[in-house]
Amino acid sequence: MRRPIFKGLGIFAVGLGAIGAVLPIMPTVPFLLLAVYFFARSSPELEQKILDHPHWGPQVKDWRDRRAISRSSKTMAIGAMAAGAVFTWYTLGHPWYWISIGILVFCGSWIATRNE
Secondary structure (H helix, E strand, O other), X not given: OHHHHHHHHHHHHXXXXXXXXXXXXXXXXXXXXXXXXXHHOOOHHHHHHHHOOOOOHHHHHHHHHHOOOOHHHHHHXXXXXXXXXXXXXXXXXXXXXXXXXXXXXHHHHHXXXXXX
């Protein structure tokens, strides 16, 4: 009974991760970590498929094994959030860009202070 539910939640998490891969303000790896969690309980083949991915697999493995984010990944994440804040400033303007700046400051600080 639980396996189909976990598999469905894993597929949903992968979908959110895919959206995060193209939207600068939304993360990808946290959703893939969630997907790996669900797939470990429902579909080891899909779990391994994520872990074997050439781009996302090493980041997921680093977090799962060492609870660490590489310096280059931190830089890219903060840069993508900054690009999202600038995009919001140009497209939506005041007061909406303050939300993006708040996310950048809060999440960027959290990301920057995590151990490597």
